[in-house]
Every structure is written in C-alpha cells, then in structure tokens.
Amino acid sequence: MxxxxxxxxxxxxxAEYRRRTxxxxxxxxxxxxxxxxxxxxxxxxxxxxxxxxxxGEGCRLTDVDGNRYVDFLNNYTSQIHGHANPLITxxxxxxxxxxxxxxxxxxxxxxxxxxxCRRVPSVxxxxxxxxxxxxxxxxxxxxxxxxxxxxxxxxxxxxxxxxDAALVSFAPSLxxxxxxxxxxxxxxxxxLFKGVVDDIVxxxxxxxxxxxxxxxxxxxxxxxxxxxxxxxxAGTVPARPEYLRFLREATEACGAMLIFDEVITFRLAYGGxxxxxxxxxxxxxxxxxxxxxxxxxxxxxxxxxxxxFDSRRPQLxxxxxxxxxPATMVAGLASLELLTTExxxxxxxxxxxxxxxxxxxxxxxxxxxxxxxxxxxxxVHFIQEPVTDYRSAARADKELASLxxxxxxxxGIFTSPRGFICLSTPMEKKEVDEAIRTFTExxxxxx
Ligand code: PLP
Numbered sequence: 378m379x380x381x382x383x384x385x386x387x388x389x390x391x392a393e394y395r396r397r398t399x400x401x402x403x404x405x406x407x408x409x410x411x412x413x414x415x416x417x418x419x420x421x422x423x424x425x426x427x428x429x430x431x432x433g434e435g436c437r438l439t440d441v442d443g444n445r446y447v448d449f450l451n452n453y454t455s456q457i458h459g460h461a462n463p464l465i466t467x468x469x470x471x472x473x474x475x476x477x478x479x480x481x482x483x484x485x486x487x488x489x490x491x492x493x494c495r496r497v498p499s500v501x502x503x504x505x506x507x508x509x510x511x512x513x514x515x516x517x518x519x520x521x522x523x524x525x526x527x528x529x530x531x532x533x534x535x536x537x538x539x540x541d542a543a544l545v546s547f548a549p550s551l552x553x554x555x556x557x558x559x560x561x562x563x564x565x566x567x568x569l570f571k572g573v574v575d576d577i578v579x580x581x582x583x584x585x586x587x588x589x590x591x592x593x594x595x596x597x598x599x600x601x602x603x604x605x606x607x608x609x610x611a612g613t614v615p616a617r618p619e620y621l622r623f624l625r626e627a628t629e630a631c632g633a634m635l636i637f638d639e640v641i642t643f644r645l646a647y648g649g650x651x652x653x654x655x656x657x658x659x660x661x662x663x664x665x666x667x668x669x670x671x672x673x674x675x676x677x678x679x680x681x682x683x684x685x686f687d688s689r690r691p692q693l694x695x696x697x698x699x700x701x702x703p704a705t706m707v708a709g710l711a712s713l714e715l716l717t718t719e720x721x722x723x724x725x726x727x728x729x730x731x732x733x734x735x736x737x738x739x740x741x742x743x744x745x746x747x748x749x750x751x752x753x754x755x756x757v758h759f760i761q762e763p764v765t766d767y768r769s770a771a772r773a774d775k776e777l778a779s780l781x782x783x784x785x786x787x788x789g790i791f792t793s794p795r796g797f798i799c800l801s802t803p804m805e806k807k808e809v810d811e812a813i814r815t816f817t818e819x820x821x822x823x824x
Contacts, residue, residue: 383776386823390783391425397787400441401429420453423782423794433460435803438791446791447808449798454609454641454754455665457724458715459803465669468711469704478702485706492713493667493677497648499657500677504686505701509640509664510538512674513603515686515695516662517542520601520634522693523682528598530591530633532582533560534767536610537603537638537662541569545577547610551771558587582608582766583616585623596631601660603636606650612770613749613756613797621656628659634682640664640674645725645752647718653752666716669708672699720802721752727800727809728753734813735798742820744777750798757781757796777823784819 395402405426408415416422429441436459438446451457458465472485490503506512517529529542533554537543546554547565555561560579578595580588582604592599602624608614628635637658642650644666651658660678667673676695677683685693699705732748732755739746739757746759749770758764760773778796785792790812792798800809 383780387776387780390780390787390822393787394783395425397444398428398440398442402426404429404441423779428786428791435459435461436801436808444789446786446789447804447812448801449790449792449812451799451801452670453665453793453797454644454799455668456670457644457666457801458669458712459801460670462670462711462715462803464715465708465711468707469669469671472704472707475703477704478699483701483703483706485703485710486701489667489706489710489713492710493663493675496713497651497661497677499651499659499679500661501680502683503663503675503677504683504695505706506674506676506695506697507672507699507705508538508674509638509662510540510543510674511697512640512662512664512676513537513543513636513638514540515676515693516603516636516638516660516678517601518693518695519660519676519678519682519685520636522685523634524600524632526598526600526633528576528578528595529600530578530580530588530595530602532604532608532611532767533579534582534611534770535603535605535608535638537605537640539566541573542577544569545574546579548771551768554768557581557768558584559591581768582611582614583620584766585620588620589623589627592627592631592633596633599628599631599633601634601636602628603638603662605638605640606642606654606656607645607751607754608767609641609754609797611767612758612764612773612795613751613754614764614766614770615749615751616654617765618654618656621654625656625658634659636660636662638662641754642751643667644716644721645754647716647721650751666712667709668705669710669712671705671708673705673709715802724800724802725752727804727806728755730806731755731798731800731809731813734809735816738813738817738820742817742824744820744824746773746777753800755798757798759796780823781816781819784822785815788815788819790815790819 549563635658639649646652663675745761758773759777
C-alpha cells in the first residue's frame with residue numbers, strides 16, 4: 378500500500394515538473410543526440426531530465442522556461458558568493474578584456490598564492506591547476522614521490538574527483554564492499570587501471586580502531602592518507618575531531634603523508650576545515666571557491682614536499698595549459714577577499730539555523746530522517762540510524778531523496794538530487810526561513 382502511494386506521489390510530482398519545464402525537456406531531447414545522456418557532468422544529471430538554466434544572480438537562478446529558484450546548491454559549493462557577484466564580475470571582465478591566457482607568469486597568480494598561504498598555515502607553497510580532480514591527483518603523486526612508497530589509503534565513500542585513484546570505492550555497492558571494518562577496494566567506474574585499484578587501500582571513515590588496523594597492515598608501503606574533513610559525496614558527514622587527530626598521529630608514526638581534500642571544506646573557516654579541527658596536514662587539495670566561480674584546483678603544503686614540483690628542477694611533473702590562468706586568478710582573489718572571517722561566521726550560523734529548521738521539519742511531519750553537516754554544508758538523509766560514514770549514509774532511502782528534490786524544484790528551491798544543500802553569502806535569514814517552510818510543505822505533500 379505504502380509503495381503504491383509512493384508511486385502515485387512520484388507520478389504527480391514528476392508530472393508537475395514536466396508541466397513547468399517544457400523548454401528544458403526540449404533542450405534535453407536535442408542534447409541527447411550529441412552528448413551521451415545529454416549532459417557532460419554525470420553529477421548534474423537527474424531523472425526525468427535536468428533543468429537548463431538561463432541565468433543566475435545572487436542566490437537566485439532562472440531556467441529557460443522563466444521559473445525562478447533560490448539556489449541551495451551553488452554549483453556544488455563553488456559559488457560561495459552566489460552568481461554574478463559584481464566585484465568578481467568586474468575583476469574578471471577587466472582581465473578578459475586584456476586576454477585570458479599567455480603561457481607566461483601573471484601577478485594575479487602570485488597574489489592568489491600569497492592569499493592562500495596567508496590563510497592556511499600548513500600551506501607554505503602552492504601550485505595551481507584547473508580542477509579539484511587535478512589537485513588530488515597531484516597530491517597523491519606528491520605523497521608517492523616524496524616517500525617512494527606506492528599505496529594510498531582513502532576513505533570508503535570519499536570523493537576526490539575522477540582520476541583513477543579517486544574513483545576507487547567512491548560509491549561501492551554494499552554487496553561488493555566487503556567487511557565494514559576492512560572494506561574491499563571497489564572500482565566505482567569501468568576502465569580504471571587494475572594496478573591503481575590494487576594500490577588504493579580503503580578504510581571506514583570515523584572508525585579509529587579499524588583504520589588503525591588497516592594502517593598497521595600497510596604501513597611499510599603507505600605513501601599517504603587522503604581524507605575530506607567533512608565527507609561531501611558520501612553525504613556531508615563530518616569527521617569526529619579525534620578521528621582526524623588519530624590520522625595525523627598514525628601517518629606521522631609510519632612516515633606517510635596526510636592529505637586533506639579541502640576542495641569543499643575550505644569554506645568552513647578562514648583557514649579551511651583544518652583550522653576548525655586544529656589538525657595540520659602535510660598537503661592540502663583545494664578547488665571550487667578559490668576560483669571565484671571559474672575552473673580551478675590547487676595543491677599546497679609543506680615546502681619540502683611542494684619543492685618536488687619546482688619548475689627549475691622538477692622531480693614531479695605538473696603543468697597545464699590553463700593552470701594559473703589570469704581570469705581564474707583574479708576571480709579567485711576577489712572571491713577570497715570577499716570571504717572575511719565575519720562572512721564565514723555568518724554563513725556558518727545560517728547553516729546551523731537551517732540544519733535545525735530542516736531537522737525540526739522532519740520531526741514535525743513525522744518522516745524518518747536526519748540532517749548532517751557542518752557550517753554552511755548539509756545533507757538530508759531519510760534514515761533513522763545516525764549517519765557517521767559511507768555505509769550508514771548509503772542505507773538511507775534514495776527514492777525519497779529524489780522525490781524531495783523534484784518537489785522542491787516544483788516549489789522554487791534548487792538543491793541536489795541526493796539531498797545536498799549549501800549556502801551562499803548573498804543569502805539572508807529570510808531565504809533560509811522560506812526554504813524551511815517550503816521544505817516542510819514538500820515533505821507534507823510527500824506523505
Ligand atoms: N574533491 C572533493 C572533495 C570534491 O567534492 C570534488 C568535486 O566535487 C573534487 C575533489 C573534484 O573537483 P573537480 O570537480 O573540480 O574536479
């Protein structure tokens with residue numbers, strides 16, 4: 378009966394979505410003829426078809442059918458200042474008028490590097506790339522190059538981009554994932570090098586005892602441990618502070634490098650989540666907000682490690698046609714200059730308020746669920762058991778999450794299909810309160 382009611386609700390919500398978005402439907406049909414699935418970004422696809430956006434301004438988006446949305450996704454966190462921020466737009470426009478890439482050094486690269494080194498004490502030197510994927514790829518290369526060892530430990534469910542190493546056990550099916558305390562290394566895509574899959578050791582996030590055993594088993598070969606202080610892709614699951622402290626001590630003890638992937642979490646404090654947690658990694662991968670809305674990645678860390686990339690005598694090779702390009706550099710600099718300690722504190726408070734409001738809404742409507750997260754990052758999970766790692770998040774009801782997503786779109790709230798939400802600086806309490814009311818309404822409609 379319940380399943381039947383669920384199917385009826387889904388059909389009603391989907392019909393409403395189709396009624397509101399004929400322009401997106403038509404463009405998606407055309408796109409499928411030239412792009413497999415109609416979209417280059419698998420994470421941006423959802424069923425029945427993704428929206429085609431026309432414009433963004435502040436915290437609002439307008440789709441090709443003229444529907445307006447408050448943007449609670451912010452391009453999966455990169456748009457921390459929302460869309461078309463006047464200061465960032467002006468900086469980029471001024472630069473674009475002077476050219477976008479020269480195969481030479483530019484002062485804006487130096488200034489953005491200084492800004493990042495100033496904010497993050499563990500980052501003594503930094504190099505730029507074009508995506509978070511490149512940042513974590515170079516981080517892994519640096520750990521292997523520096524230590525001369527060949528294995529990397531990552532967390533089950535940890536997302537670090539799309540290179541081979543990053544796609545091991547990013548979203549393993551629970552049937553293949555093996556023992557919870559000693560997870561299998563499962564390729565999350567076809568086409569990965571088998572050797573890479575074998576050299577990635579997987580640990581259960583937040584489980585000190587199990588991770589300690591895994592590190593002990595591989596310590597002679599272990600080049601590094603890569604971890605997000607708050608696991609984003611797995612469902613915005615914060616690390617327990619003692620877990621990160623344990624990783625710091627355990628890596629130090631066996632001579633492995635500790636890599637923080639702060640591509641998403643850098644927004645949580647002036648110096649990133651490592652400041653909030655007070656744990657200093659050897660290497661930090663950055664992306665998203667440090668590009669002010671343009672494509673970016675960066676790898677920073679200890680000078681003795683980063684020196685391996687020194688262009689005068691490179692032992693590790695890193696380059697890239699658009700690495701450090703001036704359009705991204707000026708946008709990133711403007712974005713970070715706008716992101717003061719006060720702005721971050723306000724965003725974090727707003728996030729706290731929203732997490733509480735969404736949690737109360739779930740309780741009020743009587744749907745089993747919870748809201749995880751930290752600061753301005755959060756995710757809704759339709760499951761009662763506490764979400765503390767990949768497996769607990771993976772057991773949540775994904776059908777309900779996708780139904781909520783479409784229901785929210787129909788009501789003008791743009792979030793992710795899997796329940797991820799993040800805030801931007803143009804948002805005020807009124808947008809958040811309005812979203813909490815809409816969320817309550819959508820949940821009620823799903824009952
Ligand atoms: N690391 C984390 C934690 C991410 O969330 C992402 C992207 O979402 C990446 C790395 C990869 O970044 P990009 O999509 O810029 O390659």
